[in-house]
Amino acid sequence: MKKIIALVLAAVMVFALCACGAPGAPSGTSGTGSTEPAEKSPIKIEDIDWNTQLGIIDGERQFVLSYTNNSKYTIAYFCMTFTVKDELSEANQKALDELKTEYELEDSDIPGLELEAESEKLTDPGESEENMEVLLGWEYVYSQDLFDCFTPDILELEYIGRDNKIHTEYYDFLSGNYSEETETREANEFPYDNPMSEKLPELNARVISLSAQYEGYISLRAYGASKEDFNSYVNACKEKGFTVDPYTSTDSEIYRAYSEDGYYLNLNYYGYADEISVSLDAPDESDTADKAVEATPEPSPEPTEEPAETEAAAVDGVREEVKEAVDSYEELMNEYCDFMQKYSENPGDMSVLMEYATYMAKYEEAMDKIDALDDMDMNDAELSYYLAATARIEQRLLTVMG
Numbered sequence: 001m002k003k004i005i006a007l008v009l010a011a012v013m014v015f016a017l018c019a020c021g022a023p024g025a026p027s028g029t030s031g032t033g034s035t036e037p038a039e040k041s042p043i044k045i046e047d048i049d050w051n052t053q054l055g056i057i058d059g060e061r062q063f064v065l066s067y068t069n070n071s072k073y074t075i076a077y078f079c080m081t082f083t084v085k086d087e088l089s090e091a092n093q094k095a096l097d098e099l100k101t102e103y104e105l106e107d108s109d110i111p112g113l114e115l116e117a118e119s120e121k122l123t124d125p126g127e128s129e130e131n132m133e134v135l136l137g138w139e140y141v142y143s144q145d146l147f148d149c150f151t152p153d154i155l156e157l158e159y160i161g162r163d164n165k166i167h168t169e170y171y172d173f174l175s176g177n178y179s180e181e182t183e184t185r186e187a188n189e190f191p192y193d194n195p196m197s198e199k200l201p202e203l204n205a206r207v208i209s210l211s212a213q214y215e216g217y218i219s220l221r222a223y224g225a226s227k228e229d230f231n232s233y234v235n236a237c238k239e240k241g242f243t244v245d246p247y248t249s250t251d252s253e254i255y256r257a258y259s260e261d262g263y264y265l266n267l268n269y270y271g272y273a274d275e276i277s278v279s280l281d282a283p284d285e286s287d288t289a290d291k292a293v294e295a296t297p298e299p300s301p302e303p304t305e306e307p308a309e310t311e312a313a314a315v316d317g318v319r320e321e322v323k324e325a326v327d328s329y330e331e332l333m334n335e336y337c338d339f340m341q342k343y344s345e346n347p348g349d350m351s352v353l354m355e356y357a358t359y360m361a362k363y364e365e366a367m368d369k370i371d372a373l374d375d376m377d378m379n380d381a382e383l384s385y386y387l388a389a390t391a392r393i394e395q396r397l398l399t400v401m402g
Contacts, residue, residue: 047071062140077158082150095145201236216282317381
């Protein structure tokens with residue numbers, strides 16, 4: 001059951017506007033960090049030559065962060081957070097007060113504010129990653145006085161070790177200490193042992209992260225891929241038979257199609273991360289089953305005195321508390337996707353942005369219900385109901401974020 005809850009948490013990683021995370025890694029892959037002496041840390045802060053400055057991205061002036069990897073390892077993920085300073089100048093305090101007024105923040109909210117700059121691009125030794133957006137939640141930071149309210153807090157790095165595994169390391173700017181996660185994962189997590197993978201061409205990428213897999217569904221992400229790599233993979237998938245009802249976006253960064261036997265393929269390319277996203281759904285046999293029932297209808301059962309809701313629960317085999325938890329979670333995520341679409345259409349509308357707080361409150365309530373399922377043993381019908389919901393959620397998230 002804990003693996004099921006982990007899938008739910010992985011789906012809502014999109015909620016973490018100010019939190020760091022692994023590129024496409026399922027929730028729960030980062031074990032408890034153990035502080036180690038600095039000399040044992042493979043990558044030292046001195047190996048990361050970083051700077052922040054005002055830049056222009058998509059015509060918008062904002063603070064950006066750039067870094068050069070002077071270590072001996074390929075960095076697979078970079079995330080630096082900044083927190084509010086303990087002491088502020090008069091100009092800094094004024095900028096912070098203006099922020100409080102604009103977003104209707106309380107004094108108690110200020111210590112929790114964070115700036116974040118992150119990148120999922122693979123950065124080899126000697127290479128640089130330029131112009132990462134420094135964001136306060138969803139917003140660009142374009143005021144020097146506001147930016148100066150913050151100080152570096154935590155640097156999170158994922159790097160490819162000599163063992164060809166992904167390791168996670170942290171540097172604490174406050175204490176000057178390093179810590180290394182005890183858990184690692186394979187750089188290539190392509191699910192060769194999953195029968196579904198036989199439907200796909202093999203991905204040629206240095207880092208492949210398995211997002212989710214369960215019966216009838218797999219989802220993975222490949223990093224360090226160019227647009228040419230994506231186009232080649234699309235062609236390879238076509239050769240594998242994914243040519244039924246095809247769809248290609250105008251920028252050729254999305255390809256979707258069915259195979260003759262009903263498998264549904266969804267490919268996306270994200271240039272900002274040099275990433276290919278792949279998901280594959282097995283045919284839904286429910287339609288076939290429904291048609292078979294319609295073709296050979298059975299006699300209607302004798303009416304009983306039990307309520308209709310009880311009859312439905314008995315037929316479905318899904319307990320009411322399980323259905324309520326899953327339904328409320330899916331409803332929440334659909335509302336969130338609607339919000340994402342509204343925000344993308346008008347990112348400057350502060351009233352839209354403030355709606356985010358309402359989703360966080362609903363999120364806590366929905367997760368309390370989901371967490372309660374951890375103490376229950378799901379039957380096959382309940383597990384199937386849950387997995388179908390998570391598949392729909394992930395598909396919608398991929399569509400909205402794409």
